[in-house]
Amino acid sequence: MSTSLKIVRIHNELLGTYGDQGNADVLSFRAKARSVEAGVLDVSYLDVMPTDGDIYLMGGAEDAAQLLSLEALQRDNNLQAALERGAVLLAICAGFQIIGNSFEASGKKVGGLGLLNIDSASGSNIGKKRFVGDIKIKSNVVGCELTGFENHAGYTTLGAGLQPLGSVVVGHGNGDDKYDGAVSGNIFGTYLHGPVLARNPEFADLLLSRAVGEPLEPFNDPLAIQYAEWRRKVTK
Amino acid sequence: MSAARLSFAIGLGRLASVISRVFLRKSGQTISGRIIIRLYPNSIKLLSAEKSVLLVSGTNGKTSTTKSLSQIVSSLGKVASNTTGSNLNWGVANALMNHAPYAVLEVDELHLPNVIAETNPKVVLLLNLTRDQLHRMHEVKRVADRWRDACTKATETTFVIDVDDPFLNYATQSSSQVVKVSFGGRRHPDGSVCPACGKYLNWSGGVYECSCGLNNKTADQTFPDGSAGYRNAVLANIAGEVMGAKPIDIDAKALERTITKEIGGSTATIRLTKNPASWTEALRGVDSNNVILILNARQVDGLDTSWLWDVSYASLKGKKVVVCGERGLDMAYRLHVEGIENTLVDSFEEAMSAFPAGSRVSVLAAYTAFFALASK
Numbered sequence: 001m002s003t004s005l006k007i008v009r010i011h012n013e014l015l016g017t018y019g020d021q022g023n024a025d026v027l028s029f030r031a032k033a034r035s036v037e038a039g040v041l042d043v044s045y046l047d048v049m050p051t052d053g054d055i056y057l058m059g060g061a062e063d064a065a066q067l068l069s070l071e072a073l074q075r076d077n078n079l080q081a082a083l084e085r086g087a088v089l090l091a092i093c094a095g096f097q098i099i100g101n102s103f104e105a106s107g108k109k110v111g112g113l114g115l116l117n118i119d120s121a122s123g124s125n126i127g128k129k130r131f132v133g134d135i136k137i138k139s140n141v142v143g144c145e146l147t148g149f150e151n152h153a154g155y156t157t158l159g160a161g162l163q164p165l166g167s168v169v170v171g172h173g174n175g176d177d178k179y180d181g182a183v184s185g186n187i188f189g190t191y192l193h194g195p196v197l198a199r200n201p202e203f204a205d206l207l208l209s210r211a212v213g214e215p216l217e218p219f220n221d222p223l224a225i226q227y228a229e230w231r232r233k234v235t236k
Numbered sequence: 237m238s239a240a241r242l243s244f245a246i247g248l249g250r251l252a253s254v255i256s257r258v259f260l261r262k263s264g265q266t267i268s269g270r271i272i273i274r275l276y277p278n279s280i281k282l283l284s285a286e287k288s289v290l291l292v293s294g295t296n297g298k299t300s301t302t303k304s305l306s307q308i309v310s311s312l313g314k315v316a317s318n319t320t321g322s323n324l325n326w327g328v329a330n331a332l333m334n335h336a337p338y339a340v341l342e343v344d345e346l347h348l349p350n351v352i353a354e355t356n357p358k359v360v361l362l363l364n365l366t367r368d369q370l371h372r373m374h375e376v377k378r379v380a381d382r383w384r385d386a387c388t389k390a391t392e393t394t395f396v397i398d399v400d401d402p403f404l405n406y407a408t409q410s411s412s413q414v415v416k417v418s419f420g421g422r423r424h425p426d427g428s429v430c431p432a433c434g435k436y437l438n439w440s441g442g443v444y445e446c447s448c449g450l451n452n453k454t455a456d457q458t459f460p461d462g463s464a465g466y467r468n469a470v471l472a473n474i475a476g477e478v479m480g481a482k483p484i485d486i487d488a489k490a491l492e493r494t495i496t497k498e499i500g501g502s503t504a505t506i507r508l509t510k511n512p513a514s515w516t517e518a519l520r521g522v523d524s525n526n527v528i529l530i531l532n533a534r535q536v537d538g539l540d541t542s543w544l545w546d547v548s549y550a551s552l553k554g555k556k557v558v559v560c561g562e563r564g565l566d567m568a569y570r571l572h573v574e575g576i577e578n579t580l581v582d583s584f585e586e587a588m589s590a591f592p593a594g595s596r597v598s599v600l601a602a603y604t605a606f607f608a609l610a611s612k
Contacts, residue, residue: 017375026573045436046436063375064434149539149541151371195545230565
């Protein structure tokens with residue numbers, strides 16, 4: 001077990017439009033509560049991506065920012081190298097699309113990082129409206145319901161055999177109204193903002209346990225549980 | 237024929253307004269505007285034809301700046317204005333029904349393009365453009381693009397902008413008359429991408445310069461930096477000067493949207509807060525050790541509370557913080573993770589009772605919570 005967790009927040013100045021930077025704060029908070037040292041490192045568009053991170057985070061963005069983030073990630077293979085080493089990645093919304101095979105932004109189709117076997121289209125190009133509102137999914141991966149807020153025009157299809165993060169209970173998710181996100185090994189993608197780890201402490205703990213390589217000791221945080229349960233109850 | 241129909245529509249609208257005020261105890265500013273626009277879709281254009289129109293828009297500070305600009309322009313003649321913040325099409329139409337040679341109108345960001353096209357304004361004052369109500373606006377760039385279209389077409393209009401905001405600079409880049417005002421540069425919270433060309437925007441402190449040419453290095457007028465209230469006061473005076481009005485002294489504090497209430501022997505100063513930019517500004521202005529934060533997430537507050545995590549509440553550390561509102565739990569948990577002790581209660585009254593009589597309490601209230609308290 002690593003004694004100190006390095007949480008890497010990727011391009012928050014570009015991928016921070018929808019408040020997803022809070023995911024790093026929640027991970028760090030819940031790690032420290034277990035006496036696991038944790039630090040958040042912000043890596044900007046201009047920086048070189050470190051290869052020694054334990055958890056990498058990507059958030060939602062507008063089109064032009066999404067393209068810039070992709071361009072920066074394609075400068076080197078550092079994120080891929082970290083993931084091959086077993087690092088954890090949580091990618092949300094625009095970040096989720098970036099790590100797929102392809103997506104559409106600013107009216108053009110571009111190739112993504114290919115870390116997940118998914119393809120995303122802009123819903124507006126195929127006559128779909130933007131998906132805006134509260135969302136709830138049932139996640140077998142995490143083992144509970146997850147709530148969040150979605151705000152995207154993206155329509156994502158999963159390659160054969162790829163596992164979604166969960167099935168949609170309320171909202172739209174990947175656009176098919178059935179599933180949200182995708183999971184492959186330690187790579188997690190989703191459309192849930194909220195931030196998703198603030199709304200769903202179980203998901204935060206799953207990512208932390210994957211990063212430290214063993215189950216975490218219990219952490220009783222009544223406020224976190226109250227918040228999560230309340231959102232699950234009222235999102236209908 | 238059309239004049240008669242317009243008069244009829246105005247008459248009907250006024251009648252509805254009276255009914256709304258007398259029997260429903262509402263402001264009456266929305267209903268008459270809605271009726272007149274329904275009966276006469278062209279009404280904004282017709283009603284503004286004989287007026288010199290000045291428009292004010294931006295994410296934050298619209299209502300108070302509109303009040304100041306109305307005061308400035310009133311030295312030239314009578315002013316029609318939508319002073320209660322009813323800033324959609326019908327609020328604009330309602331204000332224009334008043335007979336006056338001048339109209340100073342606050343306009344919602346998404347309604348601005350339409351109102352510019354219909355009123356052919358003399359002056360448009362653009363204060364700022366940051367993230368707000370993303371469930372409705374979707375993206376900041378999307379709003380800036382719509383503004384740019386409208387601003388480019390308005391060839392007879394003078395735009396007064398805070399050029400330190402790259403989105404405003406971009407929106408008016410192709411406009412014929414622009415007064416660019418700088419406050420020495422200020423890093424824009426959502427300004428990492430050049431709105432004009434999509435490249436990574438180079439910032440050096442508060443100064444931006446893109447290889448495509450967009451920058452705030454050249455301004456027509458430069459002032460020292462200050463609070464948002466102060467900046468809006470300066471901008472209002474410059475907008476007034478374009479019309480030939482003399483600048484007036486404006487108390488920058490008066491441009492903060494605050495009300496004061498005496499409750500249970502304590503004094504609450506309640507400030508309107510809406511989005512990351514206005515929360516950050518409001519937190520900077522907290523001058524008491526007793527703080528109440530009220531969070532709602534209705535339509536005008538923004539349905540998504542994720543942005544709470546984009547604001548640093550570190551300045552509240554060590555203060556007594558009480559949280560309430562329909563989404564108080566979102567705020568309580570966010571503060572909890574930042575390590576700021578707080579108490580979550582069910583109502584504003586209960587929050588006030590947490591402080592001993594005679595306390596001075598700083599209250600930061602979400603949009604709908606602010607107006608609920610203001611009307612009490």
